Structure formats: C-alpha cells, structure tokens
Amino acid sequence: MKLDFEQAAVLMAQLGNETRLKIVRLLVEAGVIGLPVGEIQRRLDIPASTLSHHISHLKHVGLVSQTRQSTTLSCCVEFSKIDAIVRFLTDECCVRGRGKTKKRKAA
Amino acid sequence: MKLDFEQAAVLMAQLGNETRLKIVRLLVEAGVIGLPVGEIQRRLDIPASTLSHHISHLKHVGLVSQTRQSTTLSCCVEFSKIDAIVRFLTDECCVRGRGKTKKRKAA
DNA sequence: CTTATATTTCGATGTTTCTAGAAATACTGT
DNA sequence: ACAGTATTTCTAGAAACATCGAAATATAAG
Numbered sequence: 432m433k434l435d436f437e438q439a440a441v442l443m444a445q446l447g448n449e450t451r452l453k454i455v456r457l458l459v460e461a462g463v464i465g466l467p468v469g470e471i472q473r474r475l476d477i478p479a480s481t482l483s484h485h486i487s488h489l490k491h492v493g494l495v496s497q498t499r500q501s502t503t504l505s506c507c508v509e510f511s512k513i514d515a516i517v518r519f520l521t522d523e524c525c526v527r528g529r530g531k532t533k534k535r536k537a538a
Numbered sequence: 539m540k541l542d543f544e545q546a547a548v549l550m551a552q553l554g555n556e557t558r559l560k561i562v563r564l565l566v567e568a569g570v571i572g573l574p575v576g577e578i579q580r581r582l583d584i585p586a587s588t589l590s591h592h593i594s595h596l597k598h599v600g601l602v603s604q605t606r607q608s609t610t611l612s613c614c615v616e617f618s619k620i621d622a623i624v625r626f627l628t629d630e631c632c633v634r635g636r637g638k639t640k641k642r643k644a645a
Numbered sequence: 646c647t648t649a650t651a652t653t654t655c656g657a658t659g660t661t662t663c664t665a666g667a668a669a670t671a672c673t674g675t
Numbered sequence: 676a677c678a679g680t681a682t683t684t685c686t687a688g689a690a691a692c693a694t695c696g697a698a699a700t701a702t703a704a705g
Binding site for chain 2: 679680681682683684685
C-alpha cells in the first residue's frame with residue numbers, strides 16, 4: 432500500500448488527536464484479535480458517543496475496521512495503514528536528507 | 539530523541555495538514571541548506587501570512603527551525619523530529635502486531 | 646413482544662484551526 | 676534617516692472539530 436500526499440496528511444491528522452491515538456494504541460496492543468468498543472470505552476473512560484465518533488473517523492480513513500460478534504462490535508487496527516504512514520515518512524516524503532551522524536544498523 | 543505520547547500526537551497533528559506537509563516536504567528536499575520563506579511562498583503560491591502562520595506552528599513543535607541570513611529567513615526541517623515520529627510509530631506505539639514479534643505484554 | 650445490552654446517530658454547543666488582508670517589524674543599502 | 680524587500684503579527688470571519696446527552700438502532704434472550 433502506497434499513500435499519496437493527501438492520504439498521508441489525512442491519516443496523520445487522524446493520529447494527531449490524542450484520544451484517537453490512544454484508541455489506536457490499544458488496538459495495536461490487542462493485535463489481530465481486536466477489542467470491543469465497550470472495552471475501549473472502559474479503558475479510556477470516555478462517553479460512548481464521543482468514542483463512537485472517533486472510531487467512525489478512524490474507520491472512515493481505513494485505520495480501523497469493525498466486525499460484529501453478536502451484540503459486540505470488535506475493532507481492529509489496520510496495520511498496513513500504519514506501515515504505509517511509516518513508509519511515506521521514510522521513503523516518499525520525508526526522511527532522506529540524512530545519511531549521516533546516525534548510527535546506522537547494517538541493513 | 540524519544541517522544542512521549544502527547545508529543546507524538548502534537549507532531550502528527552502538525553503533519554496532518556496538507557499545506558504544512560507540503561512545507562515539510564520542500565524543506566526535506568532542501569536538506570540542511572534549508573529554504574527561504576519567500577521561496578517556499580513562491581513554490582506553494584499561498585499568501586505570506588498564511589505561510590507564516592503554518593511555519594510558526596511548525597517551529598513551535600520543533601519540526602522547523604529558522605536562521606536569518608541578512609534579510610532572508612531560511613527554514614530548515616528538523617530531521618531528528620521526523621525520525622522520532624517514525625520511531626514512535628514503529629517501536630513505541632504502533633507497529634508490532636505483525637512480522638517480527640517483540641516482547642508482548644500479558645494480554 | 647418485551648427487556649436488556651451494545652453501539653451508533655442526532656443535535657446542540659463550545660473550541661480550535663484555517664485563511665488571508667492590513668499593519669507592523671526587521672534588516673540592508675544608500 | 677529613508678526606501679525597499681522580507682517576514683511576522685494582528686484581526687476576524689468561516690469552516691472544521693470535539694464533546695456529550697438523548698434518542699435511535701441492532702442483536703440476543705426470555
């Protein structure tokens with residue numbers, strides 16, 4: 432997955448909100464299993480409507496997906512998107528001006 | 539440089555604006571030499587006040603620094619900050635659920 | 646069909662951010 | 676000191692965003 436400029440900005444804007452970044456972190460921790468919305472709500476201690484609002488943002492940009500298991504909706508982070516952001520920063524746009532003063536690990 | 543959670547959010551929020559991301563990209567391209575504000579303005583074709591506003595944001599979070607050369611102010615991107623964001627995404631917070639498994643917390 | 650749980654949508658409100666013109670400031674050369 | 680160029684600060688309106696209670700929707704169980 433390769434991001435264009437606008438996509439990269441949109442994704443980073445989403446991660447640029449502390450609440451959403453917390454959600455993503457929880458979901459990364461949860462891995463492919465994911466985490467139910469209610470569990471996220473309990474851990475972050477925010478109103479359900481606020482949480483839902485943020486999750487819908489994250490879904491909209493493809494950072495999070497949801498699957499229903501009976502009454503419970505589990506959220507899962509889209510690791511490939513985060514990878515894509517990292518790649519955008521390292522390759523596409525940003526980190527190439529320096530190949531100096533950094534301890535470089537053998538590639 | 540290691541970012542805490544809030545710093546990471548703040549930095550990504552800054553990169554999450556297309557105009558600012560364009561500024562940063564130009565500056566990355568310019569490398570350690572940097573680029574004068576006026577040159578950025580010409581290339582992006584936006585009002586000086588708007589540009590200045592964004593640059594001041596970028597300075598405020600440490601993504602950009604400025605040095606004056608007579609009448610011209612040159613901007614320089616802080617590569618270490620971008621590195622830090624990448625590291626935050628790969629190590630601290632986000633990318634570990636797949637591939638190389640790092641030490642995992644009790645789930 | 647009713648109740649219960651899980652989650653979203655709606656609607657209202659307050660806050661932040663973006664944009665850009667006008668005025669102010671900073672520096673250089675004369 | 677003055678003119679000229681470069682850039683920032685001031686100001687303000689519009690647009691976007693965050694928050695959260697209340698109401699609505701979805702699913703399951705009795």
